[in-house]
Amino acid sequence: MKEKLEQIRAHAIHAIENSENLEKLNEVRMDVLGKKGELTAVLKGMKDVAAEDRPKVGQWVNETRAVIETRLEEKKAAFEAEKLRARYESEKIDVTMPAVTCQCGRLHPVTQVRNQLIDIFSAMGFEIYEGTEIETDYYNFTALNTPQDHPARDMQDTFYLSPEFLLRTQTSAGQIHVMEAKKPPIKVVSPGKVFRSDDDATHSPMFTQMEGLVVDRGITLCDLKGMLDEFVQKIFGEGTKTRLRPSYFPFTEPSVEVDVSCFQCGGTGCKLCKGTGWIEVLGAGVVNHRVLEGCNIDTSEYSGFAFGIGIERIAMLKYGINNIKLLFESDLRVLEQIDD
Numbered sequence: 048m049k050e051k052l053e054q055i056r057a058h059a060i061h062a063i064e065n066s067e068n069l070e071k072l073n074e075v076r077m078d079v080l081g082k083k084g085e086l087t088a089v090l091k092g093m094k095d096v097a098a099e100d101r102p103k104v105g106q107w108v109n110e111t112r113a114v115i116e117t118r119l120e121e122k123k124a125a126f127e128a129e130k131l132r133a134r135y136e137s138e139k140i141d142v143t144m145p146a147v148t149c150q151c152g153r154l155h156p157v158t159q160v161r162n163q164l165i166d167i168f169s170a171m172g173f174e175i176y177e178g179t180e181i182e183t184d185y186y187n188f189t190a191l192n193t194p195q196d197h198p199a200r201d202m203q204d205t206f207y208l209s210p211e212f213l214l215r216t217q218t219s220a221g222q223i224h225v226m227e228a229k230k231p232p233i234k235v236v237s238p239g240k241v242f243r244s245d246d247d248a249t250h251s252p253m254f255t256q257m258e259g260l261v262v263d264r265g266i267t268l269c270d271l272k273g274m275l276d277e278f279v280q281k282i283f284g285e286g287t288k289t290r291l292r293p294s295y296f297p298f299t300e301p302s303v304e305v306d307v308s309c310f311q312c313g314g315t316g317c318k319l320c321k322g323t324g325w326i327e328v329l330g331a332g333v334v335n336h337r338v339l340e341g342c343n344i345d346t347s348e349y350s351g352f353a354f355g356i357g358i359e360r361i362a363m364l365k366y367g368i369n370n371i372k373l374l375f376e377s378d379l380r381v382l383e384q385i386d387d
């Protein structure tokens with residue numbers, strides 16, 4: 048019996064050592080220790096062993112079983128350690144490798160400024176109105192107190208589609224649509240593309256404006272000035288001041304050009320402000336009573352102010368761009384530098 052057990056042990060250990068993986072090891076376990084295993088068969092045969100030999104034989108069987116189990120466990124642990132080592136090896140990373148940089152898209156500078164303006168004005172309670180790029184002569188000019196023979200039409204070289212239809216030259220056209228559709232109080236900004244036959248370093252045939260209109264009881268130039276003071280600090284930085292200069296627009300009376308104190312030099316004079324300490328940023332004024340009356344707004348009760356901002360101009364000033372074409376050439380070397 049002892050011999051038989053030794054044979055089983057030697058055979059099992061040989062099989063354990065030669066098993067190539069966990070599955071094979073499990074097969075060995077079943078062959079020896081399983082229900083139909085060799086050692087189990089010996090145990091089952093215990094009944095045939097003489098009663099006085101049973102304790103001795105029982106002890107041998109247990110010893111054999113213990114040795115085989117230990118070997119099985121050792122081999123299993125070795126397989127698991129090897130598996131882990133292989134996994135670590137395959138997942139090894141070289142932390143000194145340069146990172147793979149990914150190209151990140153971003154919003155166009157004009158869109159960035161447009162969104163900033165929308166954020167600022169909506170925080171002040173303005174609604175957004177987006178008009179259409181094709182307008183009638185009436186909305187773009189006549190209703191804005193610029194009749195057919197008005198000299199101010201020369202200020203804006205217009206792309207006519209027909210005698211009646213044109214590409215809007217100014218988002219001011221939106222003012223009329225808003226006032227026709229809505230009774231005061233009105234507080235609206237209207238961003239959008241505008242078109243003029245104009246082309247040089249600071250002008251492009253297509254550019255973007257944002258019109259603003261406020262109509263309510265008791266609105267004066269002071270309200271415009273107060274709102275502008277807040278607006279310029281938000282877009283150009285705290286401490287930026289405004290200065291109003293008399294100007295002319297047919298749809299406002301009085302009309303003003305609005306300058307901001309130079310946000311680059313703080314007003315002492317630099318290249319950006321051409322040594323003057325001030326930079327012109329937008330046109331504005333008190334809405335001409337004729338415009339209000341044309342929209343059936345009672346001027347004995349209501350008054351308003353309006354302003355028009357050139358978005359490319361703001362972007363050029365903010366990001367130090369000296370030619371408007373750079374904004375439309377889609378040159379990534381330029382665009383990638385601007386992410387506000």
Ligand code: DAH
Pocket residue numbers: 216217218219258259296298299329330331332333353354355356
């Ligand atoms: N529409 C003008 C332009 O395109 C800008 C402007 C000036 C708009 C004064 C206004 C305003 O509302 O009051 O040059």
